[in-house]
Amino acid sequence: MKTRTPLTKTASDIRRRLLFMVGVIVILGVPAYLEFKLRRPVGEGPAGPQIAMEPFQSVWTQRRVHLLGVGDSVTRGLGAKSNLHSYFERLKQNPKDEWPDMQGKHLSAVLPNLTATNVAVSGSTSIDHQRVIETEIEPFEEDVFGLVVMTTGGNDLIHSYGRRPPEEGAMYGATLEKAQPWIESFERRLGGMLQSISDRFSAGCVIFLGDIYDPTDGVGDAPSIFLPDWPDGLAIHAEYNRVIRRVANQFGHVHVVPLHETFLGHGSHCRQFWRSTYDWDDPTYWFYTNIEDPNDRGYDAIRRVFLQAIVDQRQAFVSLSDREPDLSLGINF
Template structure:
């Protein structure tokens, strides 16, 4: 009887311990999974990304005669990281064979019968390079040719060289606002030069669609989450660059802003954190490529849609500034 009693007492003593251990294990596993989901994972998602684009504006031409779709700027326009045929510029020009159902028939080829594509953008280039090497390669187009020009520039001015070297103009990462002030002023001057020189390339007229610069930290300045050194003034300096892009565009009736910065907030390194201010519950996914600087295929889809929406406003609805 004593052996049975001892065994019963042992079982009664062990049961709570097992329950506590099981609960602790569940908490640890749940905590680890939660930490991974909210802090380490960057779910990409699948399917269309970005705003819906109406079909009706693409059911009639926006103009006859030769039209050049000209790409200038950095790796975003060059399509770095995109699958073949899925950069935003290529998708603007024509729909890929496996186009999403909601984008079929929505491309510049559908509205400009004599469209040609010329992409002079260069991965890794800065706004300095755009002036010094990209635009000088181009000769003026003939007076019968109109231009649809898409530009992404300035992002590499900021992110280069990732904190590996002391900040300088054209590679400002890590700069204080005080250090950056003269470089910001120079960027404003360059933007005016870029826009004026592009316009001069098209005596027959052109519209320039100029993108703002996105922020992979989702406005948080959490550069370490992106694998980069801390940059306390980074978000403020980026805001100055974007302010200049918008202000410069307002000076010219043929220049139109595509707000890539606003559209990409919530799709960066904090995309899976619902408590963050820019969380996108409708699409809580990462729109950037492995290198952080460039979009992935879904990001490029979103950019294509953003540009098309602005083009619809300009060409199909006649809301050009005067």
């Protein structure tokens, strides 16, 4: 009868240890991979910053104010539970199922002579927005002050999802060098759009322009959102946001709404607690199934940051109560 040599026994022990280690890796690694790479819970309840009640306890002005929505599917509301849950509609009026902490915090409560129009179009680019502004927005009556909310440029970046060679207005996959002329064109186009919108309100207006969020939470790994790799994607995205801030700074009455900052930690890496963007209070996913638009909770957050930006500039509306509009020169804040 043969007995195992020490060498044979050692090899067998090594195999057992390797199998044990593989088992441990599988048992621990698969759940970790699912949790930190694939699981993206949307959560429940309110999303986004708290908004104080005090600014909504008195009327800002009795003058006529028109709320105008311009831009893409974010301002249109694609991905919201219903049209009444879009950020545009929730700015105008609380829906019946409004969260308790936001009840009474809407523009109709402080602007009793508010009217509204939303000309945003899902899937549209900044090139489309320029056309819409020029052809579909007529000048408003001389006593109407404008309150404009706008999102533009996001579809310029993400279209056509790498399925076609990059071009202006659909630059996904482009190098920064190739995109540079398109970025410069966007800067000129955005300045023209903001001026054209302003010109349609002879009584003056205030414009709130959202910057562009990032569904990869600043990591830039496009495959995490099921898109082809795009090495220069983050750099081009950053350039677009720099353009938005730079152009807005040329107008005293245009204010940037920080959607990019607000959504960090709520994209494809929302469960990765070791990242600086991790939101310990609400580590949930705020994007719709199409990746590029918000889900219902995302729209709640957008409504809140737009509303806070408007509250911060409410003196522009309060001052309307103290004087008549200068119809010859216009009023720009």
